Amino acid sequence: MDDITQHRKRRLRALIDSSSYSGSQASFAKATGLTEGRVSQLLDPSQSFGERSARNIATVLGLIDRYFEDGFGIGSVTELLSSDIGDALSLKAIKKIPVIGEVKGGDDGYLEELEYPVGFGDGYVEYPTTDPNAYAVRVRGDSMHPRYRAGEFVIVEPNIEAQEGDDVVVVCANGRKMLKQLNWRRDGELQLLSVNNGYGPLTLSIHEVRSIQLAAGRVRRSGIKH
Incomplete structure (x- = not known):
């Protein structure tokens, strides 16, 4: 196993052992939307823990982008976890997020909403x-x-500003909606990339856009509660 992978695993172990999770892999799994088996696999010295998995976990927990690589080659994991990076965990409490409807991708790259009647959420x-x-x-x-699979839930945070590289729900002035990746914003325009490979980049005037809402993450299909 390479040194950076070992570092990620040490950071993960220390994170789970912190006061936020008290050493409970089950609590950590619940907070990140992973299965306990997947958490065990990430901790297993014989298994991989790549950059993509590390970034996904950091995003869900509201940590800095390269949290699991932070401090590689300098200092100790304990020292790093005592910094304000570790304190960021307390900023995001787990909340009950209402499921307000369903979406599917249309043939033109826009989202087709299938909203529930008022009072009949899922x-x-x-x-x-x-x-x-x-x-x-x-x-x-x-x-x-493959970004979002059938049956999964997309979490949207409309009040949190999206950054370049984030997945976003874009509401156009004409009422159409798209689930895209925000590539850049400048000079009164923005460019969007598709979450799949079926469509090329799309550049819009800011005047064509009513709102940009952050698609913060996803929850597996088994996460629904009634």
């Missing part, structure tokens, strides 16, 4: 967030695969 999912207006939508169909 339960809730649990997810760490500071946005009081966070909501979830269930994905139908395979048009957003």
Whole structure:
């Protein structure tokens, strides 16, 4: 195993052992949306723990982008966890996020909403967030695969500003919606990339956009509670 992978695993172990999770892999799994088996696999010295998995976990927990690589080659894990990076865990409490509808990708690259009537939601999912207006939508169909699989839930945080590279729900002035990746914003324009490979980059004037809402993460299909 290479040194950076060992470092990630040490950081993960120390994180689970911190006061936020008290050494409980089950609590950590619940907070991150992973299975306990997957957490055990990430801790296993014989298994891989790559950059992509590390970044996904850091994003869900609201940590810095390269949290599990932070301090590689300098200092100790204990010293790093005592810094303000570790304190960031307390900023995002796990909340009940209402599922307000369903979406699927249309043939033109836009989202097709299948909203429920008022008062007839589909339960809730649990997810760490500071946005009081966070909501979830269930994905139908395979048009957003592999980023979002059928049956999973996309968590949307409308009050948290999206950054370049984030997945976003873009509401256009004409009412159409898209689930895209925000590539850049400058000079009164923004460019969006598709979450799958079916469509090329799309550049819009800022005047064509009503809102940009952060797609903060996803919850597996078994996460629904009624």
